[in-house]
Amino acid sequence: MLVRRGTEALCKPLSPEDCGAQSMPDASPVKWHLAHTSWFFETFVLGQRPTYRPFHETYGYLFNSYYDALGARLARPERGLLTRPSLADVLSYRSHVTERMFALLTETPDAWVRRSAVIDLIELGLQHEQQHQELIVTDLKHLFGSNPTRPVYRVWPNEAPSQETALEFVTFDAGVREVGHSGAQFAFDNEQPRHRVFVEPYALANRLVTNGEFLEFIRDGGYSRPDLWLSDGFRTAAERHWRAPLYWYERPDRGVEPCFEIYTLSGMTPIRAEDPVCHVSYYEADAYARWFGARLPTEMEWEAAAEELPIEGNLLESGRLHPRATAPHHVRLRQMFGDVWEWTASAYGPYPGYVPFEGAMGEYNGKFMCNQMVLRGGSCATPREHIRASYRNFFPPDARWQFSGVRLARST
Numbered sequence: 001m002l003v004r005r006g007t008e009a010l011c012k013p014l015s016p017e018d019c020g021a022q023s024m025p026d027a028s029p030v031k032w033h034l035a036h037t038s039w040f041f042e043t044f045v046l047g048q049r050p051t052y053r054p055f056h057e058t059y060g061y062l063f064n065s066y067y068d069a070l071g072a073r074l075a076r077p078e079r080g081l082l083t084r085p086s087l088a089d090v091l092s093y094r095s096h097v098t099e100r101m102f103a104l105l106t107e108t109p110d111a112w113v114r115r116s117a118v119i120d121l122i123e124l125g126l127q128h129e130q131q132h133q134e135l136i137v138t139d140l141k142h143l144f145g146s147n148p149t150r151p152v153y154r155v156w157p158n159e160a161p162s163q164e165t166a167l168e169f170v171t172f173d174a175g176v177r178e179v180g181h182s183g184a185q186f187a188f189d190n191e192q193p194r195h196r197v198f199v200e201p202y203a204l205a206n207r208l209v210t211n212g213e214f215l216e217f218i219r220d221g222g223y224s225r226p227d228l229w230l231s232d233g234f235r236t237a238a239e240r241h242w243r244a245p246l247y248w249y250e251r252p253d254r255g256v257e258p259c260f261e262i263y264t265l266s267g268m269t270p271i272r273a274e275d276p277v278c279h280v281s282y283y284e285a286d287a288y289a290r291w292f293g294a295r296l297p298t299e300m301e302w303e304a305a306a307e308e309l310p311i312e313g314n315l316l317e318s319g320r321l322h323p324r325a326t327a328p329h330h331v332r333l334r335q336m337f338g339d340v341w342e343w344t345a346s347a348y349g350p351y352p353g354y355v356p357f358e359g360a361m362g363e364y365n366g367k368f369m370c371n372q373m374v375l376r377g378g379s380c381a382t383p384r385e386h387i388r389a390s391y392r393n394f395f396p397p398d399a400r401w402q403f404s405g406v407r408l409a410r411s412t
């Protein structure tokens with residue numbers, strides 16, 4: 001119930017028009033997210049009961065995301081065409097599914113409901129909905145950020161200037177480490193099984209790369225130096241006219257050197273040099289690291305360093321949907337959780353002995369293990385209960401609309 005209400009609370013500041021629009025094929029309308037997360041419970045839990053009748057006969061086609069085992073579906077780029085069902089209809093659908101799920105769990109908890117496989121599906125449905133909470137924020141930011149009026153989603157209070165932390169590298173010894181999820185708590189199939197890896201000696205930056213540091217890269221001609229870039233990245237940056245991270249806008253009053261303002265969900269703001277740089281692609285993160293004389297960490301290096309750290313930071317519950325410099329100061333490695341997803345140098349693939357979830361759920365993660373890079377640590381839009389050290393996010397290397405940033409690493 002809390003998770004379902006949390007999704008709806010994210011939509012409170014929005015108009016029906018806000019909820020229906022789609023800004024690009026990779027992003028979905030808020031209304032579609034609201035319906036799809038309900039479809040998930042309806043299809044994989046409620047629909048397994050012989051007495052259940054679907055809320056609407058077309059919703060299975062409209063709100064299936066990518067499950068080929070379930071048949072045909074609306075193409076993703078066409079989700080913004082759904083002026084019908086209306087937002088009110090979709091909210092009715094949500095209420096129906098929530099009530100039926102609640103009844104299933106509280107009024108008739110028969111033997112079928114108590115099966116561990118069903119409980120696991122319900123847990124997966126809640127974790128899935130939390131993933132879509134983050135996507136609602138990132139997709140909405142892309143929609144609003146594409147709007148010339150730069151709408152304000154939520155005003156967050158003025159904050160005291162945050163303190164800049166000197167960049168240092170924290171060293172780690174070589175050795176055999178265990179990575180991957182263990183224990184009884186929920187984890188996705190792609191985090192398992194736990195297994196051993198060998199890491200050479202390495203060092204991680206004690207904090208994220210900042211806006212001020214990335215601005216130095218820009219002013220040094222970073223975007224036009226082919227020696228810094230992967231071939232795919234240099235071509236992509238040129239074709240798309242990238243000159244700065246997404247949502248950075250050059251100020252018209254600029255002098256010789258480029259100056260920028262940035263769009264946040266709180267509106268346009270001056271760049272704060274000490275805040276983490278955000279909305280960069282893997283290509284830009286990689287080029288920046290090379291310019292600096294460092295590299296991106298592997299996901300194994302990241303996880304081995306993060307495993308003992310408390311899960312705290314600037315996450316969704318902070319209400320500030322933007323990364324910031326302040327972070328717990330009692331740890332050697334700051335901002336490992338929250339603020340921005342950290343690009344790693346690791347391609348997204350299966351762990352040794354990987355077994356996908358059973359049935360249609362096997363399509364949840366496994367079929368995307370190609371042409372994507374792993375990101376770690378969660379962002380300012382990630383629910384606190386959703387992130388952990390073993391969590392593997394993944395996006396194509398040209399993706400920039402997620403809250404994605406950079407932590408540097410070095411071999412020592």
Ligand SMILES: [Fe+2]
Nearest residue numbers: 036065128132
């Ligand atoms: Fe989904």
